[in-house]
Amino acid sequence: MAWQRAYQRARTHPHTRVTRLWVHKQRCGWPLLHPDQQQLLTHIGIAPPT
Incomplete structure (x- = not known):
């Protein structure tokens, strides 16, 4: 739940x-x-480090 709130x-x-x-x-x-978390972050413009 903490991750979702953040x-x-x-x-x-x-x-x-x-x-x-x-x-x-x-x-x-x-x-x-989790891949779902990565997808959510990517959706709001947060990308993995290069």
Whole structure:
């Protein structure tokens, strides 16, 4: 549930410090995310690290 809440916050308030930190953490841990989570993040413009 925590991941879903943070995802919703990223969708609705993408420019807050908390959201930026969460997005950074998700990108760093991209390989560990479930493919559905990766797809949701990609849908809102968050891409895996290059």
